[in-house]
Amino acid sequence: MEPSDDALAGLKSEGDLNVSPHRAAWAAENIDAETRHWLDEDARYFLHQALSTPCLDVLVKCDGIYIEDLQGNRFMDFHGNNVHQVGFGNRRVIDAIKAQMEVLPFCTRRYTNIPAVKLAKKLAELAPGDLNRVLFAPGGTTAIGMALKLARAATGRIKTISMWDSFHGASLDAISIGGEAIFRSGAGPLLPGTEHVPPPDTYRCLWDCGGECNLKCARYVEYVLEKEGDVGSVIAETARSTSLIPPPGYWEEIRAACDKHGALLILDEIPHALGRTGKMFTCEHYNVVPDMLVIGKGLGGGIFPLAAIIVREKLNVMSHQALGHYTHEKNPVACAAALATIETIQEDGLIENAKNVGAYALERMRAMMQKHKIIGEVRGLGLLLGMELVRNRAMRERATDEAERVMYSALRKGLSFKVTMGNIITLTPPLTITMDEMGRALEILDASLREV
Numbered sequence: 001m002e003p004s005d006d007a008l009a010g011l012k013s014e015g016d017l018n019v020s021p022h023r024a025a026w027a028a029e030n031i032d033a034e035t036r037h038w039l040d041e042d043a044r045y046f047l048h049q050a051l052s053t054p055c056l057d058v059l060v061k062c063d064g065i066y067i068e069d070l071q072g073n074r075f076m077d078f079h080g081n082n083v084h085q086v087g088f089g090n091r092r093v094i095d096a097i098k099a100q101m102e103v104l105p106f107c108t109r110r111y112t113n114i115p116a117v118k119l120a121k122k123l124a125e126l127a128p129g130d131l132n133r134v135l136f137a138p139g140g141t142t143a144i145g146m147a148l149k150l151a152r153a154a155t156g157r158i159k160t161i162s163m164w165d166s167f168h169g170a171s172l173d174a175i176s177i178g179g180e181a182i183f184r185s186g187a188g189p190l191l192p193g194t195e196h197v198p199p200p201d202t203y204r205c206l207w208d209c210g211g212e213c214n215l216k217c218a219r220y221v222e223y224v225l226e227k228e229g230d231v232g233s234v235i236a237e238t239a240r241s242t243s244l245i246p247p248p249g250y251w252e253e254i255r256a257a258c259d260k261h262g263a264l265l266i267l268d269e270i271p272h273a274l275g276r277t278g279k280m281f282t283c284e285h286y287n288v289v290p291d292m293l294v295i296g297k298g299l300g301g302g303i304f305p306l307a308a309i310i311v312r313e314k315l316n317v318m319s320h321q322a323l324g325h326y327t328h329e330k331n332p333v334a335c336a337a338a339l340a341t342i343e344t345i346q347e348d349g350l351i352e353n354a355k356n357v358g359a360y361a362l363e364r365m366r367a368m369m370q371k372h373k374i375i376g377e378v379r380g381l382g383l384l385l386g387m388e389l390v391r392n393r394a395m396r397e398r399a400t401d402e403a404e405r406v407m408y409s410a411l412r413k414g415l416s417f418k419v420t421m422g423n424i425i426t427l428t429p430p431l432t433i434t435m436d437e438m439g440r441a442l443e444i445l446d447a448s449l450r451e452v
Contacts, residue, residue, distance in 0.1 A: 019054065020404060022401075022404050022405055022408050023056075023404075023408070025408070026408045026411065026412070029412070030057075030071075030073070030411075030412070031057070032070075032071055034070060034071075035057065035058050035069070035070045035071060038058045038070070039054065039055055039057075039058065042054075042055050043055075050182055051182070057069045057070075058070040062077070062088035062089060063087075063088050063089045064087045064088060064089070064430065064432060065077060065084075065087060065088075065429055065430045065432065065433050065437060066088070067088070067416065073414075074414060075411065075414050075415060075416040076414060076415050076416065076429070076437065076440070076441050076444075077416050077429070077430075078415065078416060078417040078418075078426075078427045078428060078429045078441060079416055079417050079418040079426075079428065080302070080428065080429075080430065081297065082241065082270075082271035082272065082276070082297045082298060082428055083297045083298050083300065083302045084298065084302040084430045085274050085275060085276060085298035085302070085341070085345065085350065085430060085431045086298070086301055086302065086341050086344045086345065086348075086350065086430065086431065086432060087302070087430040087431075087432040088302055088430070089302075090301055090302065090340075090341070090344060092340045092343065092344050093301035093302070093303060093337050093340045093341055093344070094303070095340070096336045096337060096339065096340035097301075097303065097304070097333055097336060097337050097340075099336070100115060100332055100333045100336035101333055104332045105332070105333055106328075106331065106332070106333075107330050107331065107332050109325075109327070109329075112330060113330060113332040113335070114332075115332045115333075115335035115336045115339060116136070116330035116331075116332060116335045118335070118339055119134075119136075119335040119338050119339050120134040120136075122339065122342055123295075123308060123310055124310065126280055126281075126342070127281065127293060127310045128281060128283065128284055128289050129289030129312075130289070130312050130313060131289065131290075131292075131293055131310045131311060131312060132310075132312070132313055133310070133311045133312070133313060133315065133316050134308055134309070134310050134311075135308065135309050135311075135323060135324050135329070136306060136307070136308050136324070136326075136329050136330060136331075136334075136335070137296075137306075137307045137308065137309070137324055137326055137329065138305050138306065138307070138326050138327075138328045138329070138331075139169075139296065139305045139306075139307055140168075140169055140268075140270035140294070140296035140297060140307045141168070141169025141170060141171045141174050142169075142171075142307065142324070142326060143270070143294050143295075143296055143307035143308060143309050144168045144169050144171075144173070144174050144177075144235075144268065144270075144294055145169075145171060145173050145174065146309055146323055146324050147233075147235070147266050147292050147294055147309050147311075148160070148173055148177070148233070148235070148266075149318075149323060150292065150309070150311065150315060150317075150318060150323060151232050151233040151235075151264050151266065151292070152232060153317055153318050153321065153323075154232075154264065154314075154315050154317050155232040155233070155262070155263070155264060156232075157230050157231060157232030157233075157263075158191075158192065158193045158232060159193035159194075159195060159228055159230055159231040159232055160177055160193060160194050160195065160231065160232060160233050160234070160235055161195045161196070161197060161221060161224055161225065161228075161231055161233075161234045161235070161263075162177040162178070162179065162194065162195075162196055162197075162234070162235050162236055163179055163196065163197060163198070163199040163236050163237070164179035164196050164197070164198055164199060165179045165180060165199050165201075165240070165242075165421070166178055166179040166180070166199065166236060166237055166240070166268075167179075167180055167183070167237075167241070168235070168237075168268055168270075170183055172187065172190070172191070173191055175187060175190065176190035176191035176194045177191075177194050177235055179196055179199075195224055195228065195231070197217075197220055197221055197224055198217060198220070199217070199236075199240065199244060200213070200217045200218070200244070200246040200247060200250050201244055202247055203376070203377045203379075203388060203396070204396065205217070213247035213249075213250075215247070215249055215250060215253055217250070218249070218250050218253035218254050218257075219253065221234065221253075221254050221257060222253070222254070222257035222260070222261070225257055225258070225260075225261040225263060226261060229261075231261065231263045232263060232264065233263055233264040233265070233266050233291075234254060234257075234258055234263055234264070234265050234266070235266040235267075235268065236266075236267065236268065237267070237268045237269070237271075238251070238267045238268070238269050238272075238281075238282040238283050238286070239272060239277065239282050239381060239384060241271045241272065241384070241420065241426065241428070242386055242420045242421055242424050242426060243379050243380055243381075243384050243385055243386025243424070243426055243427075244379075244386075245379055245380070245381050245384075246286070248286075250286070251267075251283065251286035251288045252286060252287065252288055255288045255289075255290075258291075264291040264292065264315075265288075265290040265291050265292075266290060266291065266292040266293075266294065267282075267283050267290040267292070267293055267294070268294045269281060269282050269283070269293060269294065269295050270294055270295060270296040270297050270307060271296075271297050271428075272384050272428075273293070273295040273298075273299075274295065274298050274299065274341070274342070274345060275345050275350050275351040275354055275382075275431055276298075276354060276382055276383050276384050276428065276431065277354070277381040277382040277383075277384050278351060278352075278354050278355035278358060278381065278382030278383075279351065279382075280345075280351060281293065281295075282381070285381065291311065291312055291315065292309055292310070292311045292312075292315065293309070293310045293311075294307070294308075294309050294310075295307060295308050295310070296308065298341065299338045299341065300334055300337050300338060300341070301337040301338065301340060301341040301344075303337055304331070304333065304334040304337045304338075305334070306331070306334040306335075306337070306338055345431070348432070350431035350432065351431070353431055353432070353433075354382040354383045354431045355382055356435075357383060357433055357434070357435055357438050358380055358381070358382040358383045358384075358385065360435060360438060361380065361383075361385055361427070361438050361442060362378065362379075362380045362385065364439075364442045365378040365380070365385065365387055365442070366378055368387075368442075368445070368446055368449065371446075372449045372450075373393065374389050374390065374391070374399055374402060374449065374452065375387055375388070375389060375390075375449070376388045376389065376390035376393050376396055380427075383427075383428060383429055383431060383433070384428060385426070385427040385428070386420075386424050386425065386426050386427065387424070387425040387427070387445075388423060388424050388425075389402055389403045389406070389423045389424070389425065390423065398421070398422050398423035399423050400422040400423050402423075402452050403419045403422065403423045403424070403425060404419065405451070405452050406425065406445075406448045406449060406451075406452050407419050407425070407448075409447075409448035409451050409452070410444050410445060410448040413444040413447065413448065414444060415441050415444040415445065415448075425445070427441075427445075429441070
């Protein structure tokens with residue numbers, strides 16, 4: 001069946017949906033009548049929202065590094081919402097979930113259970129420094145909320161410093177500290193006292209460092225801490241999921257500033273903890289120990305939603321108040337999945353694999369940069385990789401239309417990835433990926449860049 005007219009009409013049938021010409025062209029080529037039916041049903045029953053509506057395709061299967069749609073097309077998934085550290089459908093995780101479901105599928109509040117205790121102990125053992133107290137949450141956004149609450153209770157201060165362009169979740173408290181307009185705009189009054197500073201972006205540095213960071217961005221954080229005088233916490237992503245990697249010395253400087261001015265340091269590693277950057281936790285690259293570490297996404301093995309805060313002993317100060325109190329806070333099945341996930345990462349050498357395959361990918365991407373003038377910068381840490389596309393390297397104008405064209409070209413060839421900030425190709429494959437698979441993915445990306 002030739003789906004082009006129906007597919008295009010279907011995509012444009014919902015008046016509030018904004019579909020680009022590249023999206024419509026891709027749909028005309030790739031979406032058949034059955035897929036169109038389910039996409040229409042999705043658009044009919046779900047609330048519409050930016051970044052999620054309209055859906056791109058209908059998935060029916062995922063395994064390893066691959067996702068598969070209703071028509072049998074397979075794509076290497078270099079997006080995965082960063083939940084797929086151990087690959088999709090990991091057998092160790094599935095077996096642990098099945099076994100736990102048979103005996104204790106839920107833990108009623110006021111009781112504990114062995115998988116939850118084992119997981120808390122394991123995270124306390126793995127976390128750097130004296131981070132040894134844990135609390136679970138059903139998702140990263142709720143874990144961020146718990147961290148903010150705990151910071152207020154521990155310091156008696158409500159003010160925070162966070163980064164523009166950051167993302168910490170979509171709830172009201174999370175978007176208040178977040179820095180992306182698409183989440184903040186139209187939400188009405190946000191939390192008071194949420195100060196923002198520029199992120200440590202060496203490629204688009206406000207202080208014109210010229211590629212050699214002089215850490216003015218870090219010193220500006222201390223400047224705000226000093227001027228405000230009563231900031232309770234600095235909260236930021238250790239590295240941005242746009243593959244924005246802070247320069248050496250950045251977090252050490254901010255850690256010292258927090259200590260000097262009595263603020264807690266909260267590091268959000270929800271997308272990339274558990275080995276993605278080539279270390280179990282990203283802050284280990286900077287030799288700093290935050291006061292709170294927030295993790296999630298991949299913790300549930302790509303199956304269960306699960307997050308956690310890991311904090312210092314001195315922050316165990318809310319025994320007479322409710323900090324989390326979530327229904328599935330100590331869900332034994334989710335905790336069994338997490339234990340199997342950590343076991344897989346450690347026993348299968350996935351951290352070392354992330355380091356080695358990531359270094360290979362970065363070298364290949366730098367070679368691509370020599371061939372394609374549209375690439376303004378490539379960067380990465382382990383398997384947190386990014387490529388920024390620009391129309392002119394001198395002016396650094398964001399190549400947003402071109403990035404979208406590259407994305408759909410790659411999809412046609414079997415590679416799925418995320419474009420962030422409009423022009424940054426973000427590559428975050430499972431840590432199980434092989435050198436050969438990475439090589440094939442980069443060949444697809446190279447060919448797509450040639451087309452544009």
